[in-house]
Amino acid sequence: MILHLYFARRFIMGFILISAVLFSLLVLVDMVDQAxxxxxxxxxxxxxxxxxxxxxxxxxxxxxxxxxxxxxVVLFLSLARSSELVVTRAAGRSALSALQAPIWVAFIIGVMAVGMLNPIVAATAKRYIQLSDSIRAGGTSVLSVSDEGLWLRQGSDEGQTVIRAWRSNKDASVLYDVTFLSYAPEGGPARRIEADSAALEDGIWTLTDAKSWPLEVGVNAEGAAETFDTLTLPSTLTL
Structure with missing residues (x-):
């Protein structure tokens, strides 16, 4: 029993050491990627x-x-280099018996990973996505659902855009009966677009059967309106 506890302790220490080293390397690499x-x-x-x-x-x-x-690998290499495996075999213990403690420790770690690590990973990944979208959207909420439809907001150096759709597909990657109302950086509406559908792709909205009205002061909006079979607009939003 004491020998099993000794092997288990050595295995846990090796696991913690390797986890700490890899965690540090991942933090360093991911920090550069986030920057x-x-x-x-x-x-x-x-x-x-x-x-x-x-x-x-x-x-x-x-x-x-x-x-x-x-x-x-680290456990059994260290045991082999210190001749502890040889001593274990000489004491009458089989090689399979020496594996019992690491196997049980690995099983316990696996159970803890499923029961504890997976929920933590799910929560941290969700929070990361929320913060990432918040940064790209200027620090405010980008999504709102009400009885009047689905509301989104996106912003860039060119101004803000409010988006309303009456319905969407399951993951909200395609909006239907959608309206885009763009505001200039200095304030005031600049353009209104209505479309049958708008699909969110990599950095763009693809609108189908769209009509655009300019809203500048002194411009006849209906007279200057344009229709498009397909129209693309830049987007700072992600799914």
């Missing part, structure tokens, strides 16, 4: 570090089997 991804937004390093900590558990969960394999 590149949000380089065009005015956010500090502290906030970037916080978002990195929210993103890293998801990667750690993916490489957990690799950590387990490396911890096992």
């Amino acid at each position: 590149r991804r949000f380089s065009s937004y005015d956010i500090g390093w502290l906030r970037l570090f916080g978002m990195t900590l929210l993103k890293t558990p998801e990667t750690m969960n993916l490489i957990l089997p690799l950590i387990m394999i490396l911890a096992t």
Whole structure:
């Protein structure tokens, strides 16, 4: 029993050491990636570090089997280099018996990963997506659902746009009976667009059967209106 506890302790220490090393490397790499991804937004390093900590558990969960394999290799290499495996065999213990403690520890870690790590990863990943979308949208909520339809807001250096749709598909990637109302950076409405549908793709809205009215002062909106079979608009939103 004491020998099993000794092997279990050595395995746990190896697992913790490798996890700490890989976690540190992942934080460093992901920190650089977050800085590149949000380089065009005015956010500090502290906030970037916080978002990195929210993103890293998801990667750690993916490489957990690799950590387990490396911890096992480190354990038995260290036991072989110190001749402890030889002493164990000489004492009458079989090699399979020496595997019992690491197997039980690995099983317990797996159960804890399923029961505790997975919910943590789900919560941190969801929070990361919320913060990422909030930064891209200027720090305010971008989505609102009411009896009057689905409401979105997107912003850029060219101004703000309010989007309303009466319905959407399951993941809100396609909006139907949609209206875009754009505001100039200095304030005031600039353009109104109505379309049968609007599909959110990588950085753009693709509108079908759209009609656009300019809303500048002194312009006949209906007289200057344009119709489009397909119209694309830039977007700062993501799914």
